[in-house]
Amino acid sequence: MAILLSTKASAMEAWRDALLELDPSLEIRMFPEAGDPADIEAAVCWTSHDMGELRRYPNLRLIVSMGAGVDHLLRPPGPPPGIPVARLVDHRLTTGMTEWVLLNVLRFHRQDPDYRALQAARVWEELPAPETSSARRIGILGLGELGAASAKALLSLGFPVMGWSRRPKAIEGVEGFHGPEGLEAMLPRTDILVCLLPLTPGTRGVINARSLALLPRGAFLINGARGGHVVQPDLLAALDSGQIAGAALDVFEPEPLPADHPFWGHPKVILTPHAASITIPRSAAPQVVENIRRSREGRSLINLVDFAAGY
Numbered sequence: 001m002a003i004l005l006s007t008k009a010s011a012m013e014a015w016r017d018a019l020l021e022l023d024p025s026l027e028i029r030m031f032p033e034a035g036d037p038a039d040i041e042a043a044v045c046w047t048s049h050d051m052g053e054l055r056r057y058p059n060l061r062l063i064v065s066m067g068a069g070v071d072h073l074l075r076p077p078g079p080p081p082g083i084p085v086a087r088l089v090d091h092r093l094t095t096g097m098t099e100w101v102l103l104n105v106l107r108f109h110r111q112d113p114d115y116r117a118l119q120a121a122r123v124w125e126e127l128p129a130p131e132t133s134s135a136r137r138i139g140i141l142g143l144g145e146l147g148a149a150s151a152k153a154l155l156s157l158g159f160p161v162m163g164w165s166r167r168p169k170a171i172e173g174v175e176g177f178h179g180p181e182g183l184e185a186m187l188p189r190t191d192i193l194v195c196l197l198p199l200t201p202g203t204r205g206v207i208n209a210r211s212l213a214l215l216p217r218g219a220f221l222i223n224g225a226r227g228g229h230v231v232q233p234d235l236l237a238a239l240d241s242g243q244i245a246g247a248a249l250d251v252f253e254p255e256p257l258p259a260d261h262p263f264w265g266h267p268k269v270i271l272t273p274h275a276a277s278i279t280i281p282r283s284a285a286p287q288v289v290e291n292i293r294r295s296r297e298g299r300s301l302i303n304l305v306d307f308a309a310g311y
């Protein structure tokens with residue numbers, strides 16, 4: 001039996017090597033060279049792979065999605081029904097996102113965009129001292145693996161942290177909110193809003209004209225989740241009106257962000273190309289090999305996607 005590997009060309013060999021290092025007996029087929037479709041027992045693939053294509057493999061027993069987010073699996077046609085799907089929960093992915101969130105919280109907290117503008121204009125000027133971190137309130141949307149890790153890191157730097165999740169969630173030191181009323185209560189107290197939610201029908205467009213208007217004037221937005229969480233024209237309007245003082249964005253809809261999109265040249269937007277946290281094959285491979293073993297032995301899988309919840 002064989003494992004079908006499908007991801008962007010530049011990552012294929014690193015993934016193959018990482019899997020073979022852990023289990024040299026694996027037979028890896030690199031898409032589109034799948035060989036006999038009946039040989040394929042597991043597909044390890046990412047967003048570029050057409051889920052409809054996976055219906056070609058009659059003996060497929062496991063799908064591993066090579067990332068944390070699963071929204072691409074929820075769109076039609078979706079994975080073949082009845083086949084378990086696991087995602088990656090990987091400490092390097094989590095650490096990468098925590099670093100990116102800290103980078104941008106500190107960037108806004110320490111007035112870095114203003115100092116960059118002064119530097120560009122060759123102006124030697126000291127701005128008023130920033131608030132202490134204890135006066136800069138952070139609101140995190142999503143308290144899953146990523147949100148919880150960022151919350152802890154921000155707490156350790158002295159920021160007061162609030163967190164919003166679908167269901168009540170207790171994290172030591174984090175003031176928790178949930179449900180629509182919880183969001184309305186948290187936003188007016190949030191100076192820097194960090195989005196690390198899964199994208200589901202319930203969270204699509206959560207950052208819109210109404211929610212942005214609930215933030216204090218001059219608040220900042222950091223989005224490391226999915227472009228679909230933000231109603232982009234609403235954010236542009238809020239940036240242009242000064243309601244939002246700056247936004248650090250890693251994700252967009254569509255991606256790649258079209259070359260003529262106003263975010264590219266917007267003076268208040270800090271942009272990265274969906275690179276906040278990048279999967280490192282050697283770090284993520286052990287859980288993939290573990291799931292292949294478990295699948296062969298008929299044991300329960302780890303990091304299974306809950307399609308009803310949408311993550």
Ligand code: GLV
Nearest residue numbers: 066067068069070
């Ligand atoms: C990246 O966006 C991921 O979901 O892992």
